[in-house]
Each structure stands twice: as C-alpha cells, then as structure tokens.
Amino acid sequence: MRSPASSPSGSRPTAALRASAAVLALSALSACGSSADAGGGDSAGAPSELTVWIMRDSVTDGFLQRFEADFESTHPGTTLKVQIQEWDGIGQKITSALASKDAPDVIEVGNTQVAQYAASGGVKDLTDRTADLQGGDWIPGLAEPGKIDGKQYGIPWYAANRVVIYHKDLFAQAGITTPPKTREEWIATTTKLNSGGNDGIYLSGQTWYALAGFVWDEGGDLAVKGADGKWAGSLDTPEAKAGMAFYQQLQALGSGPKDADEAKPLQAEVFAKGKTAQLISTPGGAAAIVKANPALKDKLGFFPIPGKTAAKPGAVFTGGSDLVIPESSRHQAGAYEVVKALAGEKWQTDMAKEMSYVPNRTSLAGVLAGNEGASAMAAGAVNGHATPNSPNWAAVEANNPIKQYMTQVLTGADPAVAGKTASAAVTKALNSSH
Incomplete structure (x- = not known):
C-alpha cells in the first residue's frame, strides 16, 4: 500500500536525466537494496512491513499498484509501504535517513548521486549479489555510477539518454x-x-x-x-x-x-x-x-x-535511477527481495513499456520495439557513460x-x-x- 511522504524542502538534484512517454523531464533517480543476514536484518521469508521510497513521477500509479499486489501475493505476510518523495530537499532527507537507526528499507536515488550517499557509510554493499541480479547484463552507463571503488552499492533500475x-x-x-x-x-x-x-x-x-x-x-x-x-x-x-x-x-x-x-x-x-x-x-x-x-x-x-x-x-550520458538499501534497514532480506524484483526481467519489461524507459539490461532493449523514440534511446544506451x-x-x-x-x-x-x-x-x- 502507498502512503504520502512528509514534505521535504531544499533543491532538486541537477546531474541526472529521465524521460517518460508523456512528459519531458531530466532528473536524477535511483534505488538500492541489501542482502539477507548482512547487518542484522530479518531472516529470509519472515513477515514484515517494508518501507520503500520512490521519487514522484518516476513511475505511474498503475505500475506501483501492479507491483505491490504481485510482490505481496508472492511474499505472504509481507506488506509494502511505498512512500512517494518530492525532489525538493531529497538529498538532505536521504542523508539524514542513512544516518538514522530507522531508515526506509529501499530508496530510489539518482544514479549520479550514489557516490555521495555511499561516502556516508550508510549504504549497503551489494557486490556479492551482482551475479544473482545478472549484473553482467546491466547497461554500463547505469551500472558504473553505482559502483564505488570496486564495490556495487547502487543497483540499476532504469535509464534515459539523449x-x-x-x-x-x-x-x-x-x-x-x-x-x-x-x-x-x-x-x-x-x-x-x-x-x-x-x-x-x-x-x-x-x-x-x-x-x-x-x-x-x-x-x-x-x-x-x-x-x-x-x-x-x-x-x-x-x-x-x-x-x-x-x-x-x-x-x-x-x-x-x-x-x-x-x-x-x-x-x-x-x-x-x-x-x-x-x-x-x-x-x-x-x-x-x-x-x-x-x-x-x-x-x-x-x-x-x-x-x-x-x-x-x-x-x-546515461541518467536514471539506482536502488539502494540502507545499512540501518531492519529488514535486509525483504529489502533485497524488493530490489531483485524491481530490477528483474518481469518488472523491467513492464516499466519500460509503461514509461518508455530504457531497461537496466542490454538484453531487454527489444521490449521497446514499436516505440521509435525509446528504441533509438535503447540503441544508444549500449554506449552509455556516467559523469566522474x-x-x-x-x-x-x-x-x-x-x-x-x-x-x-x-x-x-x-x-x-x-x-x-x-x-x-x-x-x-x-x-x-x-
């Protein structure tokens, strides 16, 4: 179920870009997750309420409703609490959340902002999960900014490029x-x-x-x-x-x-x-x-x-979102399951078609066939890069x-x-x- 987030204040991130079928928007987005039994989280399969922060307009209400219903049906006893976040002030809000003892379980962040958040020490290292997430198939411009000093903190969610x-x-x-x-x-x-x-x-x-x-x-x-x-x-x-x-x-x-x-x-x-x-x-x-x-x-x-x-x-330049899992998430296993689902083929395909985004995997570029603009974007994404x-x-x-x-x-x-x-x-x- 979704619940409104509190109203943050501040300035909008400037380094990332996104595109949807209906709206022209350039923005920085991302998300993350963490592995089970790493940092004192819940045990695999344990019932829990998972809090997920998603940025406004990243995806449609319809997409979120389908994902929530599917995830909760395939993870009995687990409830998703999706909170929509505003861009204004999100940097400070995420930084404060990562430093707290009661952070959300999964956060969408701008791909170029992963390094900033990882530097705080509050983001889970998911390097040992990249094979399970088929990281070898990720588009490079989205995978690179999530990897800091050889460690994968941000899991690619979706991309957009010129x-x-x-x-x-x-x-x-x-x-x-x-x-x-x-x-x-x-x-x-x-x-x-x-x-x-x-x-x-x-x-x-x-x-x-x-x-x-x-x-x-x-x-x-x-x-x-x-x-x-x-x-x-x-x-x-x-x-x-x-x-x-x-x-x-x-x-x-x-x-x-x-x-x-x-x-x-x-x-x-x-x-x-x-x-x-x-x-x-x-x-x-x-x-x-x-x-x-x-x-x-x-x-x-x-x-x-x-x-x-x-x-x-x-x-x-590849702009878009990564998914991250705070170290202080109290439901590490459940958070990872959310990230794995959102980054997986089923929901990548659904989101790409719904939003005209480039999916996180090079092998999924074909799902945009019939959408001329999105197909051209996906073709270019294979040579995507990130800012330093x-x-x-x-x-x-x-x-x-x-x-x-x-x-x-x-x-x-x-x-x-x-x-x-x-x-x-x-x-x-x-x-x-x-």
Whole structure:
C-alpha cells in the first residue's frame, strides 16, 4: 500500500536525466537494496512491513499498484509501504535517513548521486549479489555510477539518454532517406540540411552532456581519479580537445547561441518553428515540440547519436535511477527481495513499456520495439557513460566550468589555454573536501 511522504524542502538534484512517454523531464533517480543476514536484518521469508521510497513521477500509479499486489501475493505476510518523495530537499532527507537507526528499507536515488550517499557509510554493499541480479547484463552507463571503488552499492533500475530528434519533412526535402550512423555521415547530412533558410541542427554552445559524449568517444573523460585518491580535471587532454573540435564543427552548422545552454532559449520552442532539422534531446523532448507546434505531430523521427564508426553508436550520458538499501534497514532480506524484483526481467519489461524507459539490461532493449523514440534511446544506451564518480560532482555543476570552457573555445579562445583553466576549476571542485 502507498502512503504520502512528509514534505521535504531544499533543491532538486541537477546531474541526472529521465524521460517518460508523456512528459519531458531530466532528473536524477535511483534505488538500492541489501542482502539477507548482512547487518542484522530479518531472516529470509519472515513477515514484515517494508518501507520503500520512490521519487514522484518516476513511475505511474498503475505500475506501483501492479507491483505491490504481485510482490505481496508472492511474499505472504509481507506488506509494502511505498512512500512517494518530492525532489525538493531529497538529498538532505536521504542523508539524514542513512544516518538514522530507522531508515526506509529501499530508496530510489539518482544514479549520479550514489557516490555521495555511499561516502556516508550508510549504504549497503551489494557486490556479492551482482551475479544473482545478472549484473553482467546491466547497461554500463547505469551500472558504473553505482559502483564505488570496486564495490556495487547502487543497483540499476532504469535509464534515459539523449538521441537526435529530426524533422522528417526537412530530411525528405534534402533527399536524405537514411539517418546517419557515423560522425562523418552526420556532418555530411547536417551540412546538406543547412541550406535554404533551414538550420542543419540546433545545438547551443553549452550543451555539455553532448560534449561529454564526444570526449568519451575519443577515449577521454571530464576528470580522472589518481592513485592518491584525488581527482583531476582532464579537459586539457588530447582526447578532450578532439571531442571539443568535433562539437565545434557540428555546432557551426546551425545558429545556436555560443554562450547559453539548451534552455536559453528552450530548444524545443526553437525546433517547433519548423526551420530546424535536428536537435539533441531525450525522446521526451518531442512532446514539448508538438505542444508548441501541433502541426509537427507525426513529423518527428529519432536516431541514436552517431559514433566514430557504424559499429557502435556515439557515447551518451546515461541518467536514471539506482536502488539502494540502507545499512540501518531492519529488514535486509525483504529489502533485497524488493530490489531483485524491481530490477528483474518481469518488472523491467513492464516499466519500460509503461514509461518508455530504457531497461537496466542490454538484453531487454527489444521490449521497446514499436516505440521509435525509446528504441533509438535503447540503441544508444549500449554506449552509455556516467559523469566522474565523485561525491563532489555536484560542486562542479554548481558553477559549471565545462560550459565556460565551451563558450570560450567557440568564441575563439585557444582550446589548450581554456582547457587548462577549466581543468583546474574541475580539480578544485572535486577535491574541495580534501
């Protein structure tokens, strides 16, 4: 049964993203669980009331009702008490819960926030359960942020990532019948579309998640962790420079601003004017476009961000949710059963179809067949990545030096100098607690 949660206060997490069939939303989400007999929990099969925290709008009421009924019927004597949590203030609320002696049994958390919560020492290490949960099949961009220093604290629940949304009519007018599959093809296609008063692509100068994908494709990263445990920004590496060079080439084939991100102006509203051929967004962005211009209904297509070769799509940031189990859960065995069910094939399939999410396993991508946007997202998810797995990553985003670096390069600054400055800022933010 579900019960309302108390009203927390504070700010919403900024680093993760999610997409649903009806709503465009980017948010950080996750959940976790713990193993039986590890930390003084209940014994396997013992009747109990399990408290589960789920973030608002992560799943529908219908999904929760089906899951609750099924779980309680297959676990006689156990009652689920699902409490819907608000995003405002959730970070502090989870931190306080993990430090208490009466924490909920399972918590959904944003995948990029697992490191922060694990650093508190209040999250159960589930490394010995990954085989039972078929961890070898998890999509990498969702599994990686749940793994801290070789230990799996967060269990992947669902994912969302960016794709290319395109205007089918403009592609047809340009004689383009097949979406590009490589970077080289993408540039050629976009160049062809960038004519006749149309923009080949709308790409703002500070869409840093897209840049991160290009850097990952080159074998680089935004920051790296040294043997001494300290982090160092890496935007001044050859790999980062190559990723930025491709971003600059692509961005020049449209009229996006060089000193703003995709929210200024809202890129969906720009696209809705009907003169833009492509943009990078979660599939849910299509709903915002159609809302702004209903005439574009059925005129939007989707394809994965192209990679360096056709063998693999371009790298993408994977946002979504993990499930975690607090150390202080009094029902360890029952909590693990909840996590195992939610992360298992039956409920992954149900949720993917209901919410148009990417399921946590690569082998389940086919369940989205027939949903063009979600299928493109699932195809891209196989090359998913996460932001640097530091508890202090939020400090980087607070005054994002990556955005500043991008604008500087796009407006003529020396990439080497701008990259060095940005790397120093990232390094300082990530090591702020040292």
